[in-house]
Amino acid sequence: MPLLEAEDVHRTYRLGRTEVPVLKGASIGVRPGEWVAILGSSGSGKSTLLHLLGGLDRPDAGAVRFRGESISRFSPRRLDRYRNEHVGFVFQFYHLLPELNVLENTMIPAMVGVGRLEWLRRRGEIRERARALLDRFGLSHRVRHRPAELSGGERQRVAIARALMHRPDVLMADEPTGNLDAKTGEAILETLAEQHRAGLTIVMVTHDQWIAARADRIVHLVDGRVA
Amino acid sequence: MAVHTQLLVRRYLTTRIIPLIAVAAVALCTALVIIVVSVMSGFLENLRNSGRTLMGDVVLSRPVQGIPWYGELVRDLEALPGAQAASPLVDTYGLVRMPYPDGPSKDVVTAQVWAIDPESFARVTDFDRTIWWKPAASREDALAMGEDDPRRSIGDGPLNEARAMRDLATGRPGALLGMHVSVANQRQRDGSYRPRVANWWMPRHEVSVTLVPISERGTVSQSNSRTFKVVNEVMSGVFQVDRNRVFIPLKDGQELLRLDEAPVVDTDAEPDADGNYPVVGTSPARATQVLVRARPGTTADELKEQVEKAYEQFWLRASADPARRTKPPAPESVSIMTWNERLRDLIGPVEKERQMMMILFSITGLVCAGLILAIFWAIVAEKTRDIGILRATGAGRGGVMAIFLRYGLAIGVAGALIGTGLAWAVVRNINDIHHALGERAPTWAWAGTFLLAAFAAAGAVRALVRASALGTLLWSVGALALAGVGAGLMLHQGFLMWDPAVYYFATIPSTMDWAAARVIGAGAVVCSVLGAAVPAARAADIDPVRALRYE
Numbered sequence: 001m002p003l004l005e006a007e008d009v010h011r012t013y014r015l016g017r018t019e020v021p022v023l024k025g026a027s028i029g030v031r032p033g034e035w036v037a038i039l040g041s042s043g044s045g046k047s048t049l050l051h052l053l054g055g056l057d058r059p060d061a062g063a064v065r066f067r068g069e070s071i072s073r074f075s076p077r078r079l080d081r082y083r084n085e086h087v088g089f090v091f092q093f094y095h096l097l098p099e100l101n102v103l104e105n106t107m108i109p110a111m112v113g114v115g116r117l118e119w120l121r122r123r124g125e126i127r128e129r130a131r132a133l134l135d136r137f138g139l140s141h142r143v144r145h146r147p148a149e150l151s152g153g154e155r156q157r158v159a160i161a162r163a164l165m166h167r168p169d170v171l172m173a174d175e176p177t178g179n180l181d182a183k184t185g186e187a188i189l190e191t192l193a194e195q196h197r198a199g200l201t202i203v204m205v206t207h208d209q210w211i212a213a214r215a216d217r218i219v220h221l222v223d224g225r226v227a
Numbered sequence: 228m229a230v231h232t233q234l235l236v237r238r239y240l241t242t243r244i245i246p247l248i249a250v251a252a253v254a255l256c257t258a259l260v261i262i263v264v265s266v267m268s269g270f271l272e273n274l275r276n277s278g279r280t281l282m283g284d285v286v287l288s289r290p291v292q293g294i295p296w297y298g299e300l301v302r303d304l305e306a307l308p309g310a311q312a313a314s315p316l317v318d319t320y321g322l323v324r325m326p327y328p329d330g331p332s333k334d335v336v337t338a339q340v341w342a343i344d345p346e347s348f349a350r351v352t353d354f355d356r357t358i359w360w361k362p363a364a365s366r367e368d369a370l371a372m373g374e375d376d377p378r379r380s381i382g383d384g385p386l387n388e389a390r391a392m393r394d395l396a397t398g399r400p401g402a403l404l405g406m407h408v409s410v411a412n413q414r415q416r417d418g419s420y421r422p423r424v425a426n427w428w429m430p431r432h433e434v435s436v437t438l439v440p441i442s443e444r445g446t447v448s449q450s451n452s453r454t455f456k457v458v459n460e461v462m463s464g465v466f467q468v469d470r471n472r473v474f475i476p477l478k479d480g481q482e483l484l485r486l487d488e489a490p491v492v493d494t495d496a497e498p499d500a501d502g503n504y505p506v507v508g509t510s511p512a513r514a515t516q517v518l519v520r521a522r523p524g525t526t527a528d529e530l531k532e533q534v535e536k537a538y539e540q541f542w543l544r545a546s547a548d549p550a551r552r553t554k555p556p557a558p559e560s561v562s563i564m565t566w567n568e569r570l571r572d573l574i575g576p577v578e579k580e581r582q583m584m585m586i587l588f589s590i591t592g593l594v595c596a597g598l599i600l601a602i603f604w605a606i607v608a609e610k611t612r613d614i615g616i617l618r619a620t621g622a623g624r625g626g627v628m629a630i631f632l633r634y635g636l637a638i639g640v641a642g643a644l645i646g647t648g649l650a651w652a653v654v655r656n657i658n659d660i661h662h663a664l665g666e667r668a669p670t671w672a673w674a675g676t677f678l679l680a681a682f683a684a685a686g687a688v689r690a691l692v693r694a695s696a697l698g699t700l701l702w703s704v705g706a707l708a709l710a711g712v713g714a715g716l717m718l719h720q721g722f723l724m725w726d727p728a729v730y731y732f733a734t735i736p737s738t739m740d741w742a743a744a745r746v747i748g749a750g751a752v753v754c755s756v757l758g759a760a761v762p763a764a765r766a767a768d769i770d771p772v773r774a775l776r777y778e
Contacts, residue, residue, distance in 0.1 A: 048772075056619060057772050077623060084621020091775060095616045099238035109620040111231035119230045162620070 001068060002029035003201055004053055004170055009062035011048050022048045024224035025062070030170070035192075035202040037215035045224045046205045047174055053203060054172040055083045066169075084113045088163030092175035094155040096147040102158050103143040106130040109165045133161040137191060153184035160191060164200075171195065173204040177211060189214055229626050231617070236633045239606075246638055249602050249755075253642025254649060256591040257751045261650035263588050264743045266657070267581040269736020274574050277465045278566035280353040283314070283518035284527040285534050286569055288562040291441050293317065293486050293513030295553050300517060300541050301347070307533045309525035314347035315514035317480040319438055323473055325409055326432040338408060338473040340436060342480020345392045351520040357461040359406060359420065360430055361386035376419055377428060385430050389459035392476045400479045401458030402434055405469040412460070418734065420462070429457045436475060440485040451483040464734070477514070486513040491552060508552040527565035535563050585743070592754040595642075599635055599758030607631065607762045607769075614766055615774025628767040635759025639752035646751065647744050657735050665721045673716035680709035 011023040022045040030036050030053075040046040051057040052064050055071050063070045071082055083089075088109070096105045110126045111119065119126075134140055137157040147155055156176060163171055173192065177185030193214060196202055204215060212218045220227040240246050287294065294300065297315045304313040318341050325334040349355045360381060363369035372379055388394060392401045406412055411427040412420040422428040437452040455475055463469055481487035488511055492504035499505070521530040539558050546554045567574065607614075614627055653660065683706035690698030 051772050054619075056775075080618075080621050080623040082621075083619065089619045091619075095612060095619075095775065097235070097613055097616060099235070099242050104234065108231055108617070111234065112229055112617065112620050112622045112626065114230065116230060 002065075003032045003034075004064075004066050004203070005029040006049065006053055006059075006064045007062055009049070009052055009059040009064060011045070011052065011057065011059050022224055023052070023059070026221065026224060026226050027062075028053075028219055028226055030201060030203055032169075033196075033199050033201055034217065035196045035204070035215040037212035037218045038203065038205045038221055039207070039209060039212040039218050040221035041207060044221045046207075046221045049221065050172050050174055050203060050205045053170075054087045054089060055079045056089075081113075084109055085166060086169045088166070088168035088171045090156070090159050090163050090171065090173040090176050092178040094147070094152075094159045094179075096155055096158060096162075098147055101144050101146055102134065102139060102150070103127070103130055105147065105158055106134060106161045106165055108162060113166060130161070130165060133164055134158070137161055151184075152180050153187060156180065156184075156188050157191065160188070160195075164195065170201045170203060173202060175206055176204065177208075178206075185211075229622070229629075231622065232626060232629050232633055235630050236637055239634055240637055240641075245602055245606070246634075249599055249638045250642045250645065252598050253595050253639060253751050253755055254646035256595050257643050257646025257747060258649040258653065260585070260588040260591060260747045261647060261739070261744045262653050262657075264581065264585050264747065265650065265654045265738065265740040266736055267577070267584055268740035268743060269738045271574065271577050271581060272738070273464070273736055274570060274577060275567070277463065277468075278570040278574075279527075280356075281463060281465065281468060282566050282569065283312075283351040284521040284566055285519040285531050286562075286564055286566065287517040287519070287534065287538065288515065288564070289556055289560060290318075290515050291445075292443050292556070293515040294517065294561065295511040295513050295555055296541075296545055296551070297512070297514040297517060299545070300538070300555075303537050303541050304517065304519050304534060307530070307537055309522055309530045309533050311520045311522045312347060312350035313517055313519045314344060314351040315477065315517050316344070316348065317342040317477060317484060317486060317513075317515045319480070319484060319515070321436055321438040321473075323404075323408065324435040324437070326434060327409075327411065327427065334410075336408060337471075338405075338436075339471045340438060340473050340475060340480065342475050342477045342484075343392075344477045345390055345474075348518070349390070351518045353463075354461075355390070357463045358386060358389045358403070359460045359462045361389075361459075373415065373419060375421060377421070378419075385459045388456075392458065392474070394456040394458065397456075400453070400455050400476050402436065402455035403459050403461050403474040404429060404434070404457060405472045406460050406462040407466065407470040408473060409460075429460055432457050434473075436473065436483070438480070438483040440483070442485075448485065451485075453479060453483055455479070481512050481514075486515075488512040510553055527567060531563060531565050538563065589747070589750060592750050595639075595751060596754040596758035599638065599755050600761055603631060603635065603759045603762035604765070606634075607766045610766070611769060611774045614769050615771045618769075618771035619775065624767040627769075628763045631759050631763035631766050632756060635756045635763070636752065638759075639755025642755065643748035643751040647748050650744065651739050654737055654739050657737050661735055667721055668716040668719045673713045676709055676713035676716060680706050680713055683709055 006026060006028050008025045008027055009023055010021070010025055012019050012021040014020075026045065026049055028036070028038070028049065038046045038049060048057070052059050055064075055074070058072055063072050065071065066082065066086065071079060074082060097108065100108070107126055107130045110129070114122065114126075131140065131143065134143060137160065139154060139157055139161070142150060142154060147158070150158065160171075160176075171192075176192065177188050180188060189211065192202060192204070202215070204212075206212050209218075287300075301313045301315055304310050318339065321338060321340045323336050323338045323340075325336060327334060343354075345354065360378060362378060362381060362383060363372060369379065384395070388401055389403055392403070393399065394401050406420060409429055411422055411424075411429050413423045414420055433454050433456050435452050435454045437450050439450045440448040442448060461469065461472070461474070478487065488509060490506040491508040491510050493507045494504050496505050519530060519534055521527060535558070538561060542555050542558055545551055617627060683702050687699055687702035687706055690702050
């Protein structure tokens with residue numbers, strides 16, 4: 001059974017009076033431990049599909065299932081919990097919180113997911129997990145720095161550490177190397193590959209076939225449908 | 228509440244300048260309202276205290292004709308369970324001929340004349356405290372007096388004479404004048420008084436008091452005058468009293484107004500060989516007011532009830548006594564009021580004014596709310612992407628809204644606390660500030676300000692050379708503002724904002740109204756949260772997908 005699947009999903013965006021259909025019945029399944037790349041040109045709907053799989057958005061029609069359960073029917077609160085506990089996002093532009101330092105940015109999913117009492121009880125363990133991730137990605141000397149003081153590659157590694165903080169079932173990466181030079185991008189891809197080898201399920205969106213070739217399977221998205 | 232909310236609010240507060248502007252705005256609005264309300268509350272409190280300290284708790288009054296057998300009435304009143312002391316007096320208006328200027332022609336002033344029994348009057352009011360020319364009661368008081376304060380060198384003589392209302396050397400009756408009745412005294416910055424000219428220390432001189440008796444039928448009789456030695460002066464703090472009131476001994480006042488004990492003659496009978504009509508009785512002495520002080524634990528209203536019953540008993544008893552030709556006035560002819568009721572015409576409008584001030588100035592709370600709304604609207608727009616990130620990591624809409632509500636709360640609390648502190652500093656020192664405004668600015672103040680303006684101008688030039696538009700603007704505005712302040716200080720001649728003749732008291736009330744401050748501070752916090760509410764709701768409604776596309 002797929003870990004995560006989208007079945008005949010449709011999504012249309014409304015911009016004022018204009019309706020823009022982005023997905024027109026796309027279907028995709030992701031097995032546990034698989035690295036799937038969604039490849040398509042700009043405007044093909046690949047980021048939208050990623051957002052639907054990650055619970056950031058709901059389809060207008062069709063269903064998205066996680067372990068056989070339809071997340072499209074989740075209440076808003078349950079959907080928030082799904083994103084916090086089962087999904088980790090990595091974006092093209094890193095999307096780190098500028099006022100927080102590297103360690104705090106990494107711990108954000110844990111801070112969001114626990115209440116005050118649990119934080120008091122587990123903060124040592126949470127800090128340790130964050131430090132371990134940052135150390136694994138070569139950032140232990142940067143924990144007190146703010147995102148503005150980091151290079152692009154360092155920021156993306158912080159974003160990956162943040163995405164892995166809660167040990168998600170699936171890592172959603174939207175053009176993770178799109179804002180990096182080739183060498184740095186390659187380093188990021190190697191980081192993702194390392195996590196994949198350790199058993200992490202990855203869904204990656206890209207418009208670059210060479211980057212997509214790193215994945216176990218490539219899904220082509222053309223005009224809102226899987227080709 | 229999730230931990231990330233607290234962390235983000237703390238960071239937003241400490242890493243940006245805009246929240247500091249918001250905090251400053253809330254602080255200033257809060258301080259403004261607290262200062263105004265505190266001064267008005269202090270004014271109201273002073274009015275209430277002045278009433279009680281000047282006239283006791285309950286006043287029985289029958290002007291002009293007065294109340295006979297008042298000695299018996301005073302004994303009845305002092306026997307009441309709620310009464311501590313009672314004192315009779317005669318109050319009227321008269322002319323006071325001052326001892327100045329030099330030469331045959333002297334100044335004459337109108338005054339409210341109170342003829343009192345000083346011993347009982349001191350038990351009912353704070354008369355003793357208001358006597359001004361007396362030695363310091365303690366070492367601390369002595370040290371607080373200026374070196375040229377006459378009170379440093381006088382003995383107990385003026386105080387003893389004031390308490391006796393008599394020149395103890397000659398036995399002649401003495402008068403006490405309100406501190407501002409004569410023009411001989413000059414108020415010092417520390418609130419003390421000095422004679423303008425050394426020779427014109429009033430207790431060395433005499434005044435002549437002229438009163439006009441009015442008969443029971445309402446006809447005006449020949450005026451009577453008497454000379455009194457000025458034994459002391461009084462300073463109650465209530466300008467209207469210190470400006471107009473003169474105290475003389477009760478017996479002298481009664482004699483001058485023909486309210487003293489006198490024989491009653493039968494003018495219908497045949498006069499004797501000397502032409503005197505036969506005496507058929509004695510008309511008792513009268514007092515136009517009796518002041519009563521309540522025992523601790525008894526309110527003025529409770530005492531008033533007891534006094535009303537006591538007067539009725541007194542009237543019934545005296546009226547039924549066939550030996551008394553003169554009957555006391557019926558209860559309905561005697562006014563019995565608490566001090567609060569006596570001052571109602573003054574206190575009532577001030578209470579209303581205070582409420583109105585509090586309401587009007589609380590509109591500044593709406594200004595705060597509007598300012599916070601505008602600032603937070605901009606912050607939410609700026610933080611759109613951050614909101615998307617938080618939603619992507621699992622934060623709910625409630626959590627996002629909580630961040631901005633808590634942010635607004637933090638600004639409100641910080642602003643309220645700072646504003647309360649600022650208000651306390653201003654209110655505590657308000658009289659010093661008022662004095663400073665009343666004097667010319669010292670040279671160093673305006674010269675120093677111009678110097679700072681010159682530095683700011685140099686900074687503006689440097690910023691201009693470096694092609695920094697913001698730097699040039701800020702330094703230029705600073706230079707202009709400082710130059711304006713310097714010019715203002717240089718031209719400032721001093722002005723009197725608090726005129727005691729208008730505002731009833733000699734000093735501006737300088738006590739914080741902490742009860743009002745708590746309400747006002749809480750209001751500022753509520754307004755800040757309300758101002759943040761709309762942007763917070765907007766933040767919660769932001770679509771995370773669109774937010775993450777926001778670059």
